[in-house]
Amino acid sequence: MTTVPFLKRAREAHKVVVLTGAGVSVASGLKPYRGPGGLWTTNSELASRVVAGVDAEILWTVTCDWRKELANAQPNAAHSALVAFERNLTTRGGAFTLITQNVDGLHTKAGSLNVIEFHGTLKRSRCAAACGAAPYIDERDEGPVPTCERCGAPVRPDIVLFNEVIGAHEDWTAKRALRDADLFVAIGTSGTVSPASNFVRSAAYAGAHTVLMNLEAPDSAPFTEVIRGEAQTLVPELFA
Ligand SMILES: [Zn+2]
Structure with missing residues (x-):
């Protein structure tokens, strides 16, 4: 009212x-998260692949998929x-x-x-070990998990995963x-x-x-x- x-x-x-x-x-x-056709509803395992502590390779695979989808989104x-x-x-x-x-x-x-x-944003990546290296623009959407130039740890998207602060x-x-x-x-x-x-x-x-x-x-x-x-x-x- x-x-x-x-x-x-x-x-x-x-x-x-x-x-x-x-x-x-x-x-x-782009797909919504919930409801008919939503990311979480059409792929019940997806949420478990974007949760705190998930394996770096699993997270990188999801990241590449999402970046490919995003590449053409206006x-x-x-x-x-x-x-x-x-x-x-x-x-x-x-x-x-x-x-x-x-x-x-x-x-x-x-x-x-x-x-x-x-x-956060999928357009950036950062060191998964939070070594202090700054996040950076990253549009890579294929290949093996990149590593941090500073400490050698795997790189991850600069997004907030489930159970993260x-x-x-x-x-x-x-x-x-x-x-x-x-x-x-x-x-x-x-x-x-x-x-x-x-x-x-x-x-x-x-x-x-x-x-x-x-x-x-x-x-x-x-x-x-x-x-x-x-x-x-x-x-x-x-x-x-
Ligand atoms: Zn690092």
């Missing part, structure tokens, strides 16, 4: 935080609309923070500037943005699991209007407003 239309609210907001999930990348040809209308919205908002003196759970790098590719890649920088910058937000919008994510479920509580505590935009809406989402639809349709309309 809401009295102010979203379009007007978005145009008048000053500090906007957007959280995006897999639903935003579906129109770019940002869609939802990504582009968020780029334009950020530009307009910052031009009028507002602040925009885009937190994404996606590891596909498409927001950055589209041109979004203030992006927090909460779960979110990066301190990502966690801190996300929380700081939410603390000041007057509008929080979660797009293409169910809104019921972490981090979305925590973010919406933080944003509401800060006094923000909270909105969920997703194809499916849970029965009891802790959002002020729920708008159902596909990201590539809703986002260009509502962030115009």
Whole structure:
């Protein structure tokens, strides 16, 4: 229930935080994680191959598969609309923070500037032994597991695996943005699991209007407003 239309609210907001999930990348040809056709639902063993402590070769095989899929994926209308919205908002003196759970790098590719890649990105690799060598851009998608030039340990994608902790920088910058937000919008994510479920509580505590935009809406989402639809349709309309 809401009295102010979203379009007007978005145009008048000053500090906007957007959280995006897999639903935003579906129109770019990438699979969602859950639901019909989702990565975890169509391949029941896949989740066990991207979990903390998994064998380096197993993880590298998944990484190569995902990088091959990503190589041809282009940002869609939802990504582009968020780029334009950020530009307009910052031009009028507002602040925009885009937190994404996606590891596909498409927001950055589209041109979004203030992006927090909460779960890391497949576009980078890093030393699996965390020897201190800096993560680096890496598009390799075949061959044996590369090794760290500094310490010789296997290399892995710079993403957060199941049972791993979110990066301190990502966690801190996300929380700081939410603390000041007057509008929080979660797009293409169910809104019921972490981090979305925590973010919406933080944003509401800060006094923000909270909105969920997703194809499916849970029965009891802790959002002020729920708008159902596909990201590539809703986002260009509502962030115009
Ligand atoms: Zn190393």
